[in-house]
Structure formats: C-alpha cells, structure tokens
Amino acid sequence: MERVVRIVLAAILLLTTTVAADTLRVPEDFGTVQSAIDAASSGDFVSVGPGTYNELLDMQGKAIRLFGRDGAAATTIDATGLGGSAIVCMNGETSETVIAGLTLTGGTGTLNPVWQTLQGGGIFIYTASPTVVNCVLTLNTSEFGGGGIWAQNSESYLANLRFDDNHTLLETRGGGGMYLWNSSATVMRCSFSNNTADSGGGLRCKGGGSAYIRRCSFVNNESFSFGGAVAVTGATPAFDRCLFDGNVAASYGGAVSTGGVLTTFLNCYFRENVANTTGGAIRVNDGGAEFDGCDFASNLAGLGGGGIVVNDSACTVTRGSFQENDGTSNGGAIHLTGVSSVDVDLNFFCGNQPTTISGDWNDLGGNAIYASCSTTCPGDIDANGTVDLMDALSLIAQWGQCDGVSSCFADQNDDGQVNVADLIIVIENFGACP
Numbered sequence: 001m002e003r004v005v006r007i008v009l010a011a012i013l014l015l016t017t018t019v020a021a022d023t024l025r026v027p028e029d030f031g032t033v034q035s036a037i038d039a040a041s042s043g044d045f046v047s048v049g050p051g052t053y054n055e056l057l058d059m060q061g062k063a064i065r066l067f068g069r070d071g072a073a074a075t076t077i078d079a080t081g082l083g084g085s086a087i088v089c090m091n092g093e094t095s096e097t098v099i100a101g102l103t104l105t106g107g108t109g110t111l112n113p114v115w116q117t118l119q120g121g122g123i124f125i126y127t128a129s130p131t132v133v134n135c136v137l138t139l140n141t142s143e144f145g146g147g148g149i150w151a152q153n154s155e156s157y158l159a160n161l162r163f164d165d166n167h168t169l170l171e172t173r174g175g176g177g178m179y180l181w182n183s184s185a186t187v188m189r190c191s192f193s194n195n196t197a198d199s200g201g202g203l204r205c206k207g208g209g210s211a212y213i214r215r216c217s218f219v220n221n222e223s224f225s226f227g228g229a230v231a232v233t234g235a236t237p238a239f240d241r242c243l244f245d246g247n248v249a250a251s252y253g254g255a256v257s258t259g260g261v262l263t264t265f266l267n268c269y270f271r272e273n274v275a276n277t278t279g280g281a282i283r284v285n286d287g288g289a290e291f292d293g294c295d296f297a298s299n300l301a302g303l304g305g306g307g308i309v310v311n312d313s314a315c316t317v318t319r320g321s322f323q324e325n326d327g328t329s330n331g332g333a334i335h336l337t338g339v340s341s342v343d344v345d346l347n348f349f350c351g352n353q354p355t356t357i358s359g360d361w362n363d364l365g366g367n368a369i370y371a372s373c374s375t376t377c378p379g380d381i382d383a384n385g386t387v388d389l390m391d392a393l394s395l396i397a398q399w400g401q402c403d404g405v406s407s408c409f410a411d412q413n414d415d416g417q418v419n420v421a422d423l424i425i426v427i428e429n430f431g432a433c434p
Helices: 002-020 033-039 389-397 420-428
Strands: 023-026 045-048 051-053 065-068 075-078 087-089 098-100 103-105 123-126 131-133 136-138 149-152 157-159 162-164 178-181 186-188 191-193 196-199 203-206 212-214 217-219 222-226 230-233 238-240 243-245 256-259 262-266 269-271 282-285 288-292 295-297 308-311 314-318 321-323 334-337 341-345 348-350 368-370
Touching: 023 033, 033 045, 282 288, 308 314, 334 341, 389 420
Parallel strands: 023 045, 045 065, 051 075, 065 098, 075 103, 087 123, 098 131, 103 136, 123 149, 131 157, 136 162, 149 178, 157 186, 162 191, 178 203, 186 212, 191 217, 196 222, 203 230, 212 238, 217 243, 230 256, 238 262, 243 269, 256 282, 262 288, 269 295, 282 308, 288 314, 295 321, 308 334, 314 341, 321 348, 348 368
Antiparallel strands: none
16 A cells, blocks of 8 residues: 555656646747746756757756757757857756757857867867757867867767767867767767868767767768877777768878777778778777777778778777778788787688788687689688789698687688698689689
8 A cells, every 4th residue: 555655646746747847938938048048947848949049058057958849950059150159068967958959050169167278169068968869060160179069077968969060170189070078978879970170070089988889970070180080099988880981081090090098899880981191990009999890891091001000009800891991001901010919800801902911910710811802712822812922831831730710711622621632722723813
C-alpha cells in the first residue's frame, strides 16, 4: 500500500510540474527572444516562430527549453553587427537547458574570462553543459577558437548539428567548427563542412577531457597548419563510425592530427584527404592511437604516410583496409618515423604507393598485401608491382613452416609453408606485374 501511495504522489508531482510549465511564444507574446528568456522560469518552453532575429542571447543558467518551433530552416538567430556570440551559456547551465531547432549565424565570439580572448561565435559554453540539438551553425567566426561552438569544462550533449563555413581567424588558433577545451562532450550525428582554422579546421580537442564523437562527418574542412578536419592535443577523444572526406592540411594530418595522447578510432572511413607533408589521413605524434575496423582510401601525403604517419608513437591497426593511398616518397599506407611501434593484424592492403609500409612494423598475422587493387600478381611478395630478386630473397628469408602468427607473405600457394613450390611461382612470374 505504501508503494502505491508513493507512485500516486510521484504522478501528482509530475503532473503538477508539467501543468506549471509555461510556453512563452515569440513574437506572439514577446517581441524579442531574449525578453522571453528573461521572463521564463525553470521548466518553461520558449517557442520561437519563423523569422530572423537580430539578437545576442544569454541562457542565464535557466533550465528552460529554447526552440524554433518550425525548425532551423525557418528560424535564425543572427548576431551580425552585434559583436558577440549568438548564444551564451556561462552560468552553470545543465542538460536541462535545451537549445533546439535554430540556425545561428553572424556571431563573433564572447570574451573568455580566463584568457580575455574572443571564442565561440555561434555558441559560447563556459563551465556549463547545455543540451544542443537539431541546430545549424553557419558563417560564425572567432579570434581564438571555436568559430561555431566553444565548449570549456563542459559535458554537453550535442546532436544533429550542422557546422558549415565557420572560421577561426588568428594564426596558431584552432577549431573552425568547434573547440572542446577540457571537455568530455558527447557529439552525435553532427556534420562539419567547409570550416577553416590554423589547426583543426572542423574540430579542436585540447586541455583534457574525453569527448565521444559518433556518426559524425567531416567533409572539405581545411587547416592552414595541421589537422585539416580534427586536431587533438592533450585530450583523449574517441571517434566511432565517423567519415573523413576531402579534408586538407597545409602541413601534416590531412584529416586528423593527434599529439601526446591516446586517440581511438572505431569503424571510421578516411577518403581523399591531403597533407602537404606527412599523414595524408592521420598523423600520430608523440602519443598513440588505436584503429579498429577503419578504412583508408585514396589519401595523399607529400612526404610520407598516405594513410597514417606514426612519429615517436605506438599504434595498433586492426581489421582495416588501405586502398590506393599515396605517400609520394614513403609508405603509401603507413610510414613510421622516430622511435615508433605499430602492431598490424587482419588488414587488407592494395595499390598503396610507393611502398605499402615503410619502417619496422609488427606483423601480428592475417594481413594481405597486393600491389594492385584491380589485378593479382603471384610472386610479388613485397607488393611493389614487380616480381624480382627482392621477392626471391624475401621468400628465402621466410623459408620453412609458417609460424601461425605472422601473415607469412611468401607462402604463395597458401599451404602453410614456404618451400620450392612457392619459389617456382616467383620464378614463373618474374617481371612487371600485369
């Protein structure tokens, strides 16, 4: 009986709370969005009608729901000419503060109370964790970082956001689309396109935090230094089922540059990213990375590592594929420099130029390497497009029973041992691959 009473009381409380919540309508009841926010109490809804509102908004730490009732395509907060962020959350907002269904544009950032620099053109989040969903952030800028969003000391939930054509203006600054400083935000189903910054054209993660980034796309972002799409320093983000396509870095890490941390990539796809120096898709520097189920196709680096360059770092690469990546001078798929270690297992490599992997790597087995993705070439053990003396020497070095651990590339007929039968295959196919 006591349990029934508690349930009934809880239901009454919930009903009372729901009934007590008001919906404040703009422009019907309030002439501006900010005046509606000023009048709102915890639990209230601020419903913004279609139109463009030339305002700067402060959520004031309130647990309210601010939303465009006809969605982002119809409802715009335009901060152009007002000298600030379109929306500010810096009064301890929690997940109960919800921003939804708005386009945010024209923002230029808010003065950070620590560094006195302008950040977060679209939304400035400081020691707060609002929920932001179903919004578009476009044509915002900031001097220091986070043209679209700056989030500092935050555990925000950010979902279904579109970051398009946002920019960070000063040299050595980053996060054209978004900057996460010491933040463990959850970023879900967001798209980053055509954003620019000196580092991390789409996203910058720095200063701590373990952000979780899932099912996001990074397309045609650009950095003027490193990390065309993403730059990571001193943080430990995880990327799950993300797409990196057509991003460009003037220096290294065409899609992603990581430094001094462990970064995780699960089932991600890297395609046609470009770095002028090393790491067409990714540069891992002075730290580590784990790649599981990732695919790399047609990435380009000017000085090595068309897919991945690993510098003074330790990496694991598992269950992936590397197809037609170009390192120009070193390691089309993977290039190791400095004191580095890479464990490679269960991967498929084909058509990577000028070589597949340059540097010492650990073959944990189950790997397949081919010179071409369209034709096979029996006897081409080192997958360089020619069956020659180097293949014969490699075969002799692997002579005997395969150890059951490494990939045993010289076992051309897949009988579990390297012997005369495999040598005959090499001899019969001497010369250029078809």
